[in-house]
Amino acid sequence: MVASRTVSTPSPTVSPAEAKSRLLETLLGFDDVETCADRALEWLGSHARVVSALCTLVEAEPARLVGVAAYRVPGPLVQSFSVSLEAPDNVFGRALAASGPTKLSLRPELSPLFDGAEVYGFPLPANGANGSHEPVGLLFLTLATGASAEVIAWAASALGRRAQQLRMLRVLRDAERRLVHERTRVYTLVNAVPDPILLTDTEGRLLLANARAEALFAAAEGQSEGRSRAVALNNMLLSAALAQRVIDASPAARRELPLVDPIDGSDRLYELFSTPVQNPEGSVVSVLRNVTDLQHATLELEENYRKLRQAEVEVRTERDRLTLIIDSVADPILVTSPAGAIVHMNEPAERLFTLRHGATAQEIQRVRANDAHFSSHISNLFVSTSGLRWHGEVGLVDPPSGRPVPVEAFSGKVLSPRGDVTAIVTILHDRTEAIERTRLNQQLERARDELEHKVREATAELLRQKELLERQNLELEQASALKSQFLANMSHEFRTPLNAILGYTNMLLQDVYGVLAEPQARSLSRVDSNARHLLTIINDILDISRIEAGRMPVRATSFRLPELIREVMAELEPLVARSKLTVRTRFAPKKLPAVRSDRAKVKQIVLNLLTNAIKFTPSGSVTVVTTYRPASERITIDVIDTGIGIASQDQDRVFDDFRQVDNSPTREYGGAGLGLSICRRLATVLGGDLSLVSQPGAGSTFTLALPRRPKRRR
Amino acid sequence: MKAHSKSSVAPDPPLVLVVDDFEDNRAMYAEYLRFAGLRVAEARNGAEAVDKATRLAPSVIVMDLSLPVMDGWEATRRLKADARTRAIPVIALTGHALEGHSKSAKEAGCQSFLAKPCLPEELLKEVNIMLHPARPGSARRRR
Numbered sequence: 001m002v003a004s005r006t007v008s009t010p011s012p013t014v015s016p017a018e019a020k021s022r023l024l025e026t027l028l029g030f031d032d033v034e035t036c037a038d039r040a041l042e043w044l045g046s047h048a049r050v051v052s053a054l055c056t057l058v059e060a061e062p063a064r065l066v067g068v069a070a071y072r073v074p075g076p077l078v079q080s081f082s083v084s085l086e087a088p089d090n091v092f093g094r095a096l097a098a099s100g101p102t103k104l105s106l107r108p109e110l111s112p113l114f115d116g117a118e119v120y121g122f123p124l125p126a127n128g129a130n131g132s133h134e135p136v137g138l139l140f141l142t143l144a145t146g147a148s149a150e151v152i153a154w155a156a157s158a159l160g161r162r163a164q165q166l167r168m169l170r171v172l173r174d175a176e177r178r179l180v181h182e183r184t185r186v187y188t189l190v191n192a193v194p195d196p197i198l199l200t201d202t203e204g205r206l207l208l209a210n211a212r213a214e215a216l217f218a219a220a221e222g223q224s225e226g227r228s229r230a231v232a233l234n235n236m237l238l239s240a241a242l243a244q245r246v247i248d249a250s251p252a253a254r255r256e257l258p259l260v261d262p263i264d265g266s267d268r269l270y271e272l273f274s275t276p277v278q279n280p281e282g283s284v285v286s287v288l289r290n291v292t293d294l295q296h297a298t299l300e301l302e303e304n305y306r307k308l309r310q311a312e313v314e315v316r317t318e319r320d321r322l323t324l325i326i327d328s329v330a331d332p333i334l335v336t337s338p339a340g341a342i343v344h345m346n347e348p349a350e351r352l353f354t355l356r357h358g359a360t361a362q363e364i365q366r367v368r369a370n371d372a373h374f375s376s377h378i379s380n381l382f383v384s385t386s387g388l389r390w391h392g393e394v395g396l397v398d399p400p401s402g403r404p405v406p407v408e409a410f411s412g413k414v415l416s417p418r419g420d421v422t423a424i425v426t427i428l429h430d431r432t433e434a435i436e437r438t439r440l441n442q443q444l445e446r447a448r449d450e451l452e453h454k455v456r457e458a459t460a461e462l463l464r465q466k467e468l469l470e471r472q473n474l475e476l477e478q479a480s481a482l483k484s485q486f487l488a489n490m491s492h493e494f495r496t497p498l499n500a501i502l503g504y505t506n507m508l509l510q511d512v513y514g515v516l517a518e519p520q521a522r523s524l525s526r527v528d529s530n531a532r533h534l535l536t537i538i539n540d541i542l543d544i545s546r547i548e549a550g551r552m553p554v555r556a557t558s559f560r561l562p563e564l565i566r567e568v569m570a571e572l573e574p575l576v577a578r579s580k581l582t583v584r585t586r587f588a589p590k591k592l593p594a595v596r597s598d599r600a601k602v603k604q605i606v607l608n609l610l611t612n613a614i615k616f617t618p619s620g621s622v623t624v625v626t627t628y629r630p631a632s633e634r635i636t637i638d639v640i641d642t643g644i645g646i647a648s649q650d651q652d653r654v655f656d657d658f659r660q661v662d663n664s665p666t667r668e669y670g671g672a673g674l675g676l677s678i679c680r681r682l683a684t685v686l687g688g689d690l691s692l693v694s695q696p697g698a699g700s701t702f703t704l705a706l707p708r709r710p711k712r713r714r
Numbered sequence: 715m716k717a718h719s720k721s722s723v724a725p726d727p728p729l730v731l732v733v734d735d736f737e738d739n740r741a742m743y744a745e746y747l748r749f750a751g752l753r754v755a756e757a758r759n760g761a762e763a764v765d766k767a768t769r770l771a772p773s774v775i776v777m778d779l780s781l782p783v784m785d786g787w788e789a790t791r792r793l794k795a796d797a798r799t800r801a802i803p804v805i806a807l808t809g810h811a812l813e814g815h816s817k818s819a820k821e822a823g824c825q826s827f828l829a830k831p832c833l834p835e836e837l838l839k840e841v842n843i844m845l846h847p848a849r850p851g852s853a854r855r856r857r
Contacts, residue, residue, distance in 0.1 A: 491809075492780070492809040493809075495809035495830045495831055496736050496739065496809050497738075498831050499739055499809065499830045499831040499832065500736075500738040500739050500742055502831045502833060503739070503742045503746070503832075503833060503834050504742055506833045506835065507742070507745070507746055507749075507834055510835070512745070512746065512749050535831055
């Protein structure tokens with residue numbers, strides 16, 4: 001034995017029996033074989049005079065001994081210790097199979113560990129529950145003197161049993177782990193199946209179900225009442241279906257099973273495949289396949305097809321209508337694909353972009369040119385703008401006639417719901433008319449300008465004319481004044497010799513130069529009468545020239561008409577006496593208000609009218625009626641005669657200058673014919689007027705109308 | 715001129731100065747006034763009229779207004795300005811019928827105004843009125 005080794009002395013307080021029980025406790029306290037071996041070797045070192053030790057365990061395939069624990073042996077060597085048991089007549093195999101210790105001298109595998117000391121091999125007997133006595137391992141020990149083989153063998157068997165136990169345990173655990181793993185895989189597999197799968201016993205009770213099936217048939221904690229009812233109903237329906245299978249006795253019956261979806265309460269249709277499992281329990285595997293969707297799909301497919309047909313009809317109708325509408329638009333409309341091909345166009349567009357049958361080369365060229373211009377316009381929609389619309393002017397040509405068709409083109413992208421461009425719609429608006437209108441407008445504008453220019457010129461001309469007229473007017477006024485002055489002078493020049501004629505005639509008639517013979521007196525009377533007539537004419541001319549020159553003064557005084565008329569009557573007394581007329585005067589009302597006017601002029605008019613009346617009335621009467629009309633504040637003096645009268649065509653002319661109805665030189669009645677003309681002018685100067693009512697042969701009525709007082713001028 | 719001898723028969727017939735540049739009229743009026751028994755002196759223009767009026771101191775002056783050398787208005791004004799001739803009545807006589815002549819004549823100092831043609835007898839009537847202003851109503855009639 002190796003005495004040189006220091007061996008720990010067992011504590012004197014522990015008895016050998018107690019030490020053994022402690023080792024057993026220790027071994028039971030650890031689940032892994034390495035720790036158990038470690039503790040066992042320590043125990044041997046303490047209680048069995050073992051100097052150093054290596055514990056190896058048998059491993060299968062390849063059969064070998066592997067180191068698991070060591071006592072006073074260099075650790076790293078233990079980890080890598082492995083000797084084969086394959087070789088026949090192996091020394092370690094024999095030691096292992098031996099019922100007691102084997103002396104293993106000078107083995108090369110052991111010498112590095114035990115430093116060349118004598119090594120004994122102690123097998124670790126199994127003595128397991130399953131009756132196997134195959135040793136589980138081999139202890140390699142070096143011993144101090146006095147080591148007890150008996151104690152060592154006990155400890156070895158204790159460790160061997162424990163190792164055997166732990167190995168069994170490990171095998172069991174591995175198996176269990178594998179089982180769990182397998183189960184999980186099966187479950188995963190089953191759950192991965194989209195169809196509900198269930199395993200039921202002969203009574204129809206649920207043994208196993210995948211997640212899908214559980215959703216249908218397993219009640220969950222705290223779920224809603226509706227769901228519980230749905231699950232209960234499903235179980236009932238399933239049991240009925242499975243029972244039916246038993247009755248039908250068909251091995252793999254296939255039937256439809258309507259169920260309720262516990263989650264949303266919707267009806268589901270399943271196809272049920274049930275297959276009995278060949279095991280003693282007689283369980284049944286059922287696979288449900290959801291055919292709800294299939295059924296729905298079928299129905300939907302039919303429905304969709306019907307809808308599609310209807311939609312197609314509708315689309316066709318719509319399209320026909322659209323085409324009708326588009327064709328009815330006078331402006332060309334084109335629908336192009338995103339690639340630029342014309343998909344649809346109306347009739348006006350066809351005229352521009354399609355070739356007629358038998359088109360000439362020129363027409364073909366024009367259509368192509370139109371096409372090119374149009375395409376160029378369309379490209380703007382993609383190149384020049386990111387927007388949906390584009391409009392521009394395009395110069396097209398009417399292919400048959402070659403007439404230019406300037407158009408304004410409006411294009412818009414048609415988008416699908418996803419936003420892709422599906423088509424481009426373009427409307428071309430003919431601008432020929434607009435251009436023509438603009439041209440006409442410009443012409444109109446020009447014409448207007450010209451007109452304005454002409455109006456300006458005309459206005460200027462008018463101004464010139466007006467100035468000229470004013471100048472002429474001034475000249476005329478001056479001329480008129482000159483004329484009046486001339487007439488005044490003339491009248492003076494007439495009067496002076498006339499004064500002498502009248503004067504000397506008068507003197508002769510007065511017998512200033514002796515008594516005249518009767519023929520001489522008669523002749524002188526004629527000279528006198530003619531001289532007086534000449535004077536009247538001169539005075540009349542003077543009056544007219546004064547009135548025309550506006551130099552006839554009006555001297556208004558207040559007077560009474562009856563008095564004035566009496567005066568006139570008195571002056572005409574000789575004339576009346578010579579005639580055979582009845583001359584009357586009448587006043588209405590009897591008492592007339594005073595009149596404010598130019599007395600001399602009124603008298604002149606009345607005198608003139610009355611003289612005329614007497615002169616032109618061979619027989620009958622002359623009546624002067626003076627009337628005051630309070631409403632109009634006017635006085636009228638009517639001079640009514642029963643004379644020769646005046647024809648209607650002459651009635652206006654009697655008021656003209658130098659006018660007598662009978663213009664012949666041998667006329668019956670004298671006078672220059674200025675009387676009525678002057679009377680009318682004077683009446684106007686006084687703010688009144690002179691009028692005439694007459695019938696040839698029935699007499700005349702001259703009416704002088706005058707305001708009672710002069711009107712105020714503004 | 716021959717009437718002078720006749721007038722000398724009467725004690726002292728009034729002298730009438732007839733002023734007119736137109737000889738026929740002047741002679742006519744002179745003849746008639748002499749025929750009526752008055753003395754007559756004649757003047758052909760205003761200056762002569764003033765001279766003769768001052769020298770002869772006539773009872774009435776018949777003054778035509780449109781006169782050469784000095785017109786009737788100026789002559790009247792001078793006569794009226796002279797103390798020796800101021801009292802002599804002046805009858806203005808004009809062929810101008812234009813407005814303003816009679817007014818301006820009265821302003822110049824004429825007592826009366828007659829428009830031509832004026833018959834010799836009318837003039838005589840006016841002269842008599844001037845010679846006998848006391849006769850009631852006579853002076854007013856022509857105003």
